[in-house]
Amino acid sequence: MIMNEKIKASEVLLTGVNGEDLGIMSTKEALKIAKELQVDLVCQSLASSPPPCQLVSRTDFKQQVIKESAKNRKVEKGPKLKEIRLSAYIEDHDYDTKKGQAERILTSGDAVQLTVRLEKKESQEAKKLVEQLIRELTHCGKQDKGIQVSGKQVIAVMLPH
Structure with missing residues (x-):
């Protein structure tokens, strides 16, 4: 998962914390908004241009990653x-x-x-x-x-x- 300053694209398709569409904007502007809201900018996929990114609070993001890994483990075990x-x-x-x-x-x-x-x-x-x-x-x-x-x-x- 690519987060915050590690996103190298010049523009991103931004989605807000509550899922609202904020449109295409520069990565610097998206990072500025993320810092103001005290959240992280997370890149969801590098397959498209501009890459879709979302503003996610750190605790929600960690919980989401833990849930996904637990679900994947359960699928693997059967x-x-x-x-x-x-x-x-x-x-x-x-x-x-x-x-x-x-x-x-x-x-x-x-x-x-x-x-x-x-x-x-x-x-x-x-x-x-x-x-x-x-x-x-x-x-x-x-x-x-x-x-x-x-x-x-x-x-x-x-x-x-």
């Missing part, structure tokens, strides 16, 4: 798989809590594995519970594969949209 465990005979309030957790995880960009541990002969109830959860979570995610029913647990994986 989505995490987070497990939510349930029982086949779950109370309504607990069900709502687990559903809310799954929604939060899916909207943050991570995948959810819904696991229902089985005790006796409750595989049908567990499968119905998982199917109901998947139906209610379709607005924020999609099912990866089918519902897997093994001897001791029922598992379904949901991916974010």
